[in-house]
Amino acid sequence: MEGETQQPSAPIQENSSDGPRQISSDRVNRVKKLLFRRMLVGIKDGRFFLGGFYCMDKQGNIILQDAVEYRSTRRSSPSPMEQRCLGLILIPSSCRISCHVDCSVEEQLSLLSLNEKIVALD
Numbered sequence: 001m002e003g004e005t006q007q008p009s010a011p012i013q014e015n016s017s018d019g020p021r022q023i024s025s026d027r028v029n030r031v032k033k034l035l036f037r038r039m040l041v042g043i044k045d046g047r048f049f050l051g052g053f054y055c056m057d058k059q060g061n062i063i064l065q066d067a068v069e070y071r072s073t074r075r076s077s078p079s080p081m082e083q084r085c086l087g088l089i090l091i092p093s094s095c096r097i098s099c100h101v102d103c104s105v106e107e108q109l110s111l112l113s114l115n116e117k118i119v120a121l122d
Contacts, residue, residue, distance in 0.1 A: 030110065031056055034101055038078050039064060042098035047071045049091060053101065060093030 039053040041062060048071075051064030066084045101108075 004102055012022045024119045033107070034103070038102040040098075041096055043091065044097055045095075045097040049086070049089060051086075051089070054088070060096075062093075062096070062099070064091065 019037070034053050036052050036054075039051060039062070041049045041064065047069055049064055049067050049069055051067030054063040054065045056062050065088050067089045068083055070081050070083050070085050072080060073082045
């Protein structure tokens with residue numbers, strides 16, 4: 001993520017005097033604000049990973065540091081969730097179904113507007 005200032009692979013159609021490069025730079029700056037925040041990522045097989053947001057590449061793959069895996073146990077045990085420490089992990093965008101970041105309400109609204117812009121541009 002650091003030093004990533006190139007345009008996304010999909011063409012951007014925007015009627016702005018700043019042009020596509022400014023839009024891409026704005027996205028990178030917003031994601032940089034999330035660095036080292038606690039992030040909870042859910043994947044298709046039902047597991048969740050909680051860790052510090054380390055980086056994201058252009059394809060949307062996420063790297064978490066000091067990650068802990070949580071998964072549901074089917075056995076009758078005192079705790080319905082089993083956990084294990086993993087360290088540094090990469091979560092492919094194709095596996096991800098949810099992603100939550102520990103941040104303020106204002107930052108959450110800002111992220112929602114970023115998501116709406118990305119959907120509108122695709």
